[in-house]
Amino acid sequence: MNPFIFNQPKDLDGALSALQAPDTRPIAGGTNLIDLMKEGVMKPPNLVDINLIQGLDGIELDADGLRLGALGRNADTAYHAVVRERYPLLSAAILAGASPQLRNMATNGGNLMQRTRCVYFYDVGTPCNKREPGTGCPARDGFNRQLAILGTSDACIATHPSDMCVALRALDATVHVKSSAGGARAIPFADFHRLPEDRPEIDNTLQPGELIVGISLPEADRFMAHSAYIKVRDRLSYSFALVSVAAALDIGADGTIREARIALGGVAHKPWRVEAAEAQLAGQAPTEAAFLAVADAILQGAQGYGDNDFKLPLARNAIVQALTSATRGTDYARGQRDAHAAEQGEQA
Amino acid sequence: MELHQQYPVRLRINGQDREFNVESWVTLLDLLRERADLTGTKKGCDHGQCGACTVLVDGKRINSCMTLAVMQNGREVTTVEGLADGENLAPIQQAFIDCDAFQCGYCTPGQLCSAVGLMNEGQAKTLHDVRELMSGNLCRCGAYPQITQAVAGVMGITEPGADGKSAFTTGPVLA
Numbered sequence: 001m002n003p004f005i006f007n008q009p010k011d012l013d014g015a016l017s018a019l020q021a022p023d024t025r026p027i028a029g030g031t032n033l034i035d036l037m038k039e040g041v042m043k044p045p046n047l048v049d050i051n052l053i054q055g056l057d058g059i060e061l062d063a064d065g066l067r068l069g070a071l072g073r074n075a076d077t078a079y080h081a082v083v084r085e086r087y088p089l090l091s092a093a094i095l096a097g098a099s100p101q102l103r104n105m106a107t108n109g110g111n112l113m114q115r116t117r118c119v120y121f122y123d124v125g126t127p128c129n130k131r132e133p134g135t136g137c138p139a140r141d142g143f144n145r146q147l148a149i150l151g152t153s154d155a156c157i158a159t160h161p162s163d164m165c166v167a168l169r170a171l172d173a174t175v176h177v178k179s180s181a182g183g184a185r186a187i188p189f190a191d192f193h194r195l196p197e198d199r200p201e202i203d204n205t206l207q208p209g210e211l212i213v214g215i216s217l218p219e220a221d222r223f224m225a226h227s228a229y230i231k232v233r234d235r236l237s238y239s240f241a242l243v244s245v246a247a248a249l250d251i252g253a254d255g256t257i258r259e260a261r262i263a264l265g266g267v268a269h270k271p272w273r274v275e276a277a278e279a280q281l282a283g284q285a286p287t288e289a290a291f292l293a294v295a296d297a298i299l300q301g302a303q304g305y306g307d308n309d310f311k312l313p314l315a316r317n318a319i320v321q322a323l324t325s326a327t328r329g330t331d332y333a334r335g336q337r338d339a340h341a342a343e344q345g346e347q348a
Numbered sequence: 349m350e351l352h353q354q355y356p357v358r359l360r361i362n363g364q365d366r367e368f369n370v371e372s373w374v375t376l377l378d379l380l381r382e383r384a385d386l387t388g389t390k391k392g393c394d395h396g397q398c399g400a401c402t403v404l405v406d407g408k409r410i411n412s413c414m415t416l417a418v419m420q421n422g423r424e425v426t427t428v429e430g431l432a433d434g435e436n437l438a439p440i441q442q443a444f445i446d447c448d449a450f451q452c453g454y455c456t457p458g459q460l461c462s463a464v465g466l467m468n469e470g471q472a473k474t475l476h477d478v479r480e481l482m483s484g485n486l487c488r489c490g491a492y493p494q495i496t497q498a499v500a501g502v503m504g505i506t507e508p509g510a511d512g513k514s515a516f517t518t519g520p521v522l523a
Contacts (some may be wrong), residue, residue: 003351006372006418031414034375035395047372049419060381079471099484100469101462102396105415106406
C-alpha cells in the first residue's frame with residue numbers, strides 16, 4: 001500500500017474542511033478503497049477517516065419517506081425493521097451483495113462510491129482508460145464476461161458493481177452531499193453515476209471536496225407487496241452480479257399493474273433503467289407476454305463483446321423472472337394474504 | 349505531518365488493553381499478527397475475498413485485512429485466541445471438533461469468529477440461512493456441510509429453509 005497521511009476529524013465541519021485539500025479522499029468502511037490501494041490502483045496521499053462524525057448513521061422514516069445516513073452500515077440498513085417492512089427491495093438488494101463481514105463494515109455512502117471490478121482496471125500491468133486515461137481498453141477484445149452490454153463507449157465497457165444502487169435507482173433515491181462553506185446539493189440517483197463516454201475515469205458527478213452525507217428515498221408503500229431482487233452470478237452467494245434486476249410493481253385490486261419499476265445491475269457503468277419502457281406496463285395484466293415485451297424495450301441497443309454475449313438473453317430472462325417473482329409477492333404480501341385467509345376462516 | 353509518521357492505536361484485544369504505534373497503512377490484520385503476536389488470525393487472500401482474517405470488533409464480525417488499525421482505535425477486538433474461557437472451549441469450538449468441521453484448519457479461526465458473529469447477529473433461522481450467512485468464509489478443503497452442521501447445532505437450528513429445497517438449489521433473492 002502507498003504511504004499516506006491519515007487524518008481523523010471529529011465532526012462534519014472538520015471532515016469537509018480536510019477534504020478541501022487536493023489529492024484527499026474520504027474513507028469510511030474501506031472495503032473497496034483499501035483493496036484498491038493494496039493493488040496500487042488508487043494511491044491517495046491523504047486519507048480522511050470520516051467514521052468519527054456523529055449523527056450520520058441514522059435510519060429514519062417520516063411522511064416523505066426514508067432517510068439513510070451515509071455512515072449507516074449496509075448490514076444495519078438491510079436488517080432495520082422499517083427498511084425490511086417498507087423497502088423490502090432495498091433490504092434484499094443489500095443482502096444480495098458482498099458477505100456478512102463486508103456488510104458490517106461497508107457504509108451506505110461508500111456503497112455508491114464503489115469502483116468497477118473489471119479485471120483490467122484492477123490489473124496495473126495492463127492498460128485501462130479508467131485507471132490511466134488514454135492508455136486504451138483491453139476489455140473490448142479481451143476477457144469481458146463480467147462487463148457491460150448497455151451504455152458502453154469506445155473508451156470503456158466497465159460495469160458498476162453495486163447491488164444496493166440498483167434498488168436505489170428503481171426506488172428513485174436522492175443523494176445528499178455537502179461541501180465546506182455551507183455547500184449542499186441533492187442529486188437525483190439517476191444523475192449520480194454516469195456513463196463512461198470519453199471520460200471513463202470519472203464514475204459519478206460528485207465534485208471535489210463534496211461528501212455524501214445521506215440518501216433519501218420517497219415513500220414507496222405501494223411497492224411493499226410486490227417487489228423482487230434477482231441476482232444471477234457464478235456462485236450462489238458472495239459474488240458480483242452477471243446480471244441483477246430490481247423489480248417493483250404496484251398492482252391494483254383488479255389485478256392490473258398501476259406502476260412498474262425495473263432497474264438492472266451488472267450490465268452498465270451505472271444502474272440501468274428505462275422509464276419509458278416501464279411505463280408500457282401501466283394498465284396491463286402481469287403476464288409473461290407483457291414482461292417479455294418490456295424486457296425487449298429495456299434492452300434495446302444492448303450489445304455483447306464476445307465473452308459477455310450471453311448477458312443479452314440472460315438479462316431478458318432475469319427481467320421476466322424478477323417481474324414474475326414480484327407479481328407473486330413479497331413476504332409482506334404473503335403475510336397479508338394469510339391474515340386475510342385466517343380472518344375469512346374465523347368469520348366462516 | 350510526515351508520510352512515515354506513526355500513529356498511536358489503543359485496542360482492547362481479547363480482554364487486554366494494548367497500545368501500539370503503527371504507520372497509517374498497517375491493517376488491523378497485520379497489527380494483530382505482526383505487532384500483537386496473535387497469529388491465530390490468518391492472512392488468506394488479503395483482499396476481503398476469503399474470510400480467513402475474520403475477527404470480532406465490538407462484537408461484530410469484520411474482515412481485519414480490509415480495515416486500517418488506526419481506524420479501529422479504541423475498539424474491543426476478539427480474535428480466535430479470545431473465544432475460549434481459559435481451558436474451556438467455546439461451544440462453537442467444541443462443535444467444530446465434534447462435527448469434524450475442518451481438514452487443513454487454515455480457514456478455521458476465521459470460520460469460528462464468523463460463526464460467533466453470525467450468532468450475535470441473530471438473523472439465521474434455517475440451515476439455508478446459516479449457509480448463506482457463512483458464505484463470507486471460504487474453505488478450500490470443502491468442509492462446508494460439517495461447518496454448517498456445527499454452527500446450526502450450537503444454535504439449535506434444524507429447519508432446512510429455502511422452501512425446504514436441498515442445499516444446492518439456486519433461486520432468486522426474494523424481497
